[in-house]
Amino acid sequence: MTGADPRLAAVAEWFGGLQLRIVDAMEGLEREFAGAEPGRAPGRFAIEPWSRTDPSGVPGGGGRMAVLRGRLFEKMGVHSSTVFGAFPAEFAAQIPGAADDPRFWAAGVSVIAHPWSPHVPTVHMNVRCVRTTKTWFGGGSDLTPMLDARRVQTDPDAALFHAAMRDVCLRHPGVADAERFKAWCDEYFFLAHRGEPRGIGGIFFDRLNSAGDSGNSAFDADFAFVRDVGETFIAIYCEIVRRNATKGWSVAEREEQCVRRGRYVEFNLLYDRGTIFGLKTGGNIASILSSMPPEARWP
Numbered sequence: 001m002t003g004a005d006p007r008l009a010a011v012a013e014w015f016g017g018l019q020l021r022i023v024d025a026m027e028g029l030e031r032e033f034a035g036a037e038p039g040r041a042p043g044r045f046a047i048e049p050w051s052r053t054d055p056s057g058v059p060g061g062g063g064r065m066a067v068l069r070g071r072l073f074e075k076m077g078v079h080s081s082t083v084f085g086a087f088p089a090e091f092a093a094q095i096p097g098a099a100d101d102p103r104f105w106a107a108g109v110s111v112i113a114h115p116w117s118p119h120v121p122t123v124h125m126n127v128r129c130v131r132t133t134k135t136w137f138g139g140g141s142d143l144t145p146m147l148d149a150r151r152v153q154t155d156p157d158a159a160l161f162h163a164a165m166r167d168v169c170l171r172h173p174g175v176a177d178a179e180r181f182k183a184w185c186d187e188y189f190f191l192a193h194r195g196e197p198r199g200i201g202g203i204f205f206d207r208l209n210s211a212g213d214s215g216n217s218a219f220d221a222d223f224a225f226v227r228d229v230g231e232t233f234i235a236i237y238c239e240i241v242r243r244n245a246t247k248g249w250s251v252a253e254r255e256e257q258c259v260r261r262g263r264y265v266e267f268n269l270l271y272d273r274g275t276i277f278g279l280k281t282g283g284n285i286a287s288i289l290s291s292m293p294p295e296a297r298w299p
Contacts, residue, residue: 007219011129012082012107016064018127018230019080019109023047023066025234026076026113033245035072036116043070045078050284052083060085065287069294072245074116077290082107083281091280096207097134104281105131108139109230110274112291113237118257119247121145121157121240122199122264124291125233126274127226135219137226138206140181141165141233142189143240144199144264146257151200157240158200164236165203172225175210175218178203191267198267203229206273261296268292 023045030042051062063081070076084105087095092102108128115122127139143161145151152158162182169178185204190197208225210218268275268291278288 005131007223008105008107008129008131011223014227015082015107015109015127015129016080018227019064019066019078022078022109022111022230022234025238026068026073026078029238029241029245030068030070030072032242033072035070035245036074037071040071043068043073045076050287052085052282052284054085054282056086058085060282063284063287065284065290067290072115072117072120072241074114075290075294076111076113077287078109078111079284079287079290080107080109081283081287083283085281088280095130095132096136097132101133103132106277106281110287110291111233114261114293115241117244117247118146118249118253119150119244121150121244122261122293123233123237123240125230125237127230129223129226135209136206137208137222139226139229140185140202140204141229142185142199142202142204144260146260147253148256153200155200157243160240161200161202161236164232168225168228168232169203171228172221175208175221175225176203176205181205188271189267191263191271193270194263194266196263198263255297258293258295258297259299261293262298265292265296 027044045066045068047064047066049064052060054060061083063079066078068076086102087098087104092098098104108126110126113123122144125141129137166178169176169181181203185201188204208222210222275288
């Protein structure tokens with residue numbers, strides 16, 4: 001459970017490296033585009049390590065929080081963590097393999113970007129590995145355009161993003177199912193109380209263990225798919241940002257963006273599994289809630 005398995009150590013190390021590659025790529029976009037404040041210096045990530053203590057007082061891993069407030073991105077969080085310990089009894093029953101043994105190990109990377117421009121879509125990506133008495137991967141990436149006119153599947157950005165996510169799945173037959181993961185994303189990122197999707201979707205997967213309970217022979221194949229998701233995210237989101245970063249916007253479009261961000265807040269506080277997992281396991285509050293946009297409105 002503590003990550004002594006060399007495969008889990010390799011997963012945690014790769015996740016840490018992915019975080020730093022995303023940081024480098026996003027800081028590169030900050031240098032490339034003036035964004036909302038042409039005279040302002042490009043934003044840089046503030047990186048802050050944090051440590052976790054189990055409710056019993058025993059050290060339980062930690063992570064690295066990275067937050068950027070820049071001229072292109074109003075707020076972006078790119079976080080990595082490796083944590084371990086025991087789930088609270090009331091939460092363990094909800095986690096595969098933890099009902100009888102609440103010990104766990106988990107590592108992952110999560111990203112949320114809130115650009116200044118209403119024309120640059122908000123994006124989310126996370127990849128993770130969890131071990132209880134079972135082991136699995138989870139994650140995905142989804143795009144949330146801020147303007148109603150862009151919130152359609154035929155929008156060029158949406159089509160580009162979906163094609164990239166589909167291609168990731170097609171490169172890993174036997175592990176990923178493009179149609180299922182797309183449908184799963186649409187189902188998961190849905191505000192039931194409003195009867196509307198959070199964005200235009202992408203892919204979502206959880207409890208991914210291609211070998212099932214028969215063994216761990218598919219671990220490497222599953223991990224290869226997860227790595228591809230992370231690397232593809234960097235490439236496709238950078239391309240989408242570059243397509244939109246120089247477009248001007250109006251006061252009305254900024255207002256529309258802030259209202260849409262309110263929907264984002266509602267989803268993350270009411271439904272998001274990552275938020276719930278982090279809060280239930282004593283994660284870093286600043287990292288968990290960094291997904292909240294810096295400004296949002298409710299009309």
